[in-house]
Amino acid sequence: MRHTRYGLLLAYAFVLVVSIIVYGVPLDRLGITLWVLSGLTVYSFGRGFRYFLRILLDWIPFTAVLFLYDYTRGLADTLGMPTHVTEPIAADRLMFGGVPTEWLQAHFYTPGYAHWYDVLVTLVYLSHFFTTPLIAIVLWIRNRDRFRSWIAVVLAMALAGLATYILYPMAPPWYAGEAGLLHNVHRISGLGWNYLGLTVARHVLDTGQTLANDVAAMPSLHTGFAALAVGFFMIRAPWWRRVLLCLYPLAMGLALVYSGEHYVIDVLAGIAYAVAIITVWQAYVRVRARSCAGRAHLNVNETVGIENTAPVH
Numbered sequence: 001m002r003h004t005r006y007g008l009l010l011a012y013a014f015v016l017v018v019s020i021i022v023y024g025v026p027l028d029r030l031g032i033t034l035w036v037l038s039g040l041t042v043y044s045f046g047r048g049f050r051y052f053l054r055i056l057l058d059w060i061p062f063t064a065v066l067f068l069y070d071y072t073r074g075l076a077d078t079l080g081m082p083t084h085v086t087e088p089i090a091a092d093r094l095m096f097g098g099v100p101t102e103w104l105q106a107h108f109y110t111p112g113y114a115h116w117y118d119v120l121v122t123l124v125y126l127s128h129f130f131t132t133p134l135i136a137i138v139l140w141i142r143n144r145d146r147f148r149s150w151i152a153v154v155l156a157m158a159l160a161g162l163a164t165y166i167l168y169p170m171a172p173p174w175y176a177g178e179a180g181l182l183h184n185v186h187r188i189s190g191l192g193w194n195y196l197g198l199t200v201a202r203h204v205l206d207t208g209q210t211l212a213n214d215v216a217a218m219p220s221l222h223t224g225f226a227a228l229a230v231g232f233f234m235i236r237a238p239w240w241r242r243v244l245l246c247l248y249p250l251a252m253g254l255a256l257v258y259s260g261e262h263y264v265i266d267v268l269a270g271i272a273y274a275v276a277i278i279t280v281w282q283a284y285v286r287v288r289a290r291s292c293a294g295r296a297h298l299n300v301n302e303t304v305g306i307e308n309t310a311p312v313h
Helices: 002-023 029-043 049-078 086-096 100-108 116-142 144-167 173-178 192-196 199-211 221-234 239-258 264-309
Strands: none
Touching: 002 029, 029 049, 029 116, 049 116, 049 144, 086 100, 086 264, 100 239, 116 144, 116 192, 116 221, 116 239, 144 221, 144 264, 221 239, 221 264, 239 264
């Protein structure tokens, strides 16, 4: 049975790779969900119906909330709140004396040409769509308690971001570039596909971006989720692993600012949201641990008391 399962997993991986080559990387929530659930279903082969039912019970509610988040995020810019375009420009200029996106694209971006580092930018940008579900898959397989904790902080980040999008819709640098408020700033997060010759993948990315909310730049959830993953796994990690983990949100922030997707102020806000959520989560874990320890101590004392008061025959 185990060999059959491994064979099915290899077949699944082959089909996934072929699909990515032919149709591009699945970036939409439905596509990612179907691939994740399909993979988990294959992984559960031979483990019984109860194991498959656990997949549904653990993943369907989580996925449903994210679908609701995607739907309401798209509506956030239709609620009549004013779009903030100039404020982030002023914030970045206050911090740096200019807009970093303008400077980076002026020095490193070549219109109509993709450099090798544009590939890295595209890959880092795309990793956002896979990091969160991949972490969830690994934790679901290895540690269900950690899986539930990860789901909790992910949902907290999504809801916090959604609330901000609704209350403070803000435009990204490429939007300001198209409006003439920034000089020669373009949206180039998918430029790296041109270097690799994967035009289909870039078309899929471009299509997904056209369906997204254009004024959901504050905070940067790309950076927020990257920082959330780092904070989640930094606990009890040695110092050198913490340093390596921190490189991921830094790379994500640089890629987003260079590609015109976010201002630095958005990136900092995303990191701040992640720090706040991880801090609250850690506090909750500590309080819960003390509470459980207190109840265990009380139960022990009660047991000892009963034994001490038992009649001696």
